[in-house]
Amino acid sequence: MLKTYSGLYAILNVYNSACHDAAGMKENKMSAKKGVSGAVLAVAITGLLGGCHEQHEENANRAVRPLRMPNPAAVYCVKKGGTLSTESTDKGQISYCHLPDGSVMEEWELFRRDNPAPKK
Template structure:
């Protein structure tokens, strides 16, 4: 009787572990794509700093002339969306 109980317990354990192993094997890796606004800031000769605000963190680009501008604002300004 004990052997049958152990077999059932082992089968249940395997039934839980095997799908878990498959799920972890299928986990996606991060792409590692660079933020286009940050890249553009660097291309313009700027330096990037992160500023903490009440709403979260934002990237500030300090351009060679001393101008400080939010990185996405700079990117959108210089790359207007064309329809």
């Protein structure tokens, strides 16, 4: 942050010396007022952005926790007395529910069959 303020100070010095070297006193006063207003605005913006940077670093250091929300289809399978198995295919993973009666169904297929979506 100190480097930013010293950089702004250097810019203001160059700007002010350019204003004082220019011809015409009225123009210099107007330019100086604009320069001071611009400098105040630049310092304010820099301060605001500096505050955002510190907050970003705090958030970056926080640990990300998973949601830990269970798969409703898997929960339903176990509730029905079934056991789960997962197969990997070229399209991804498929989970199956092995029910107590010996039947095997894809877990979401079983869930949707027994829990149809409400009609609108």
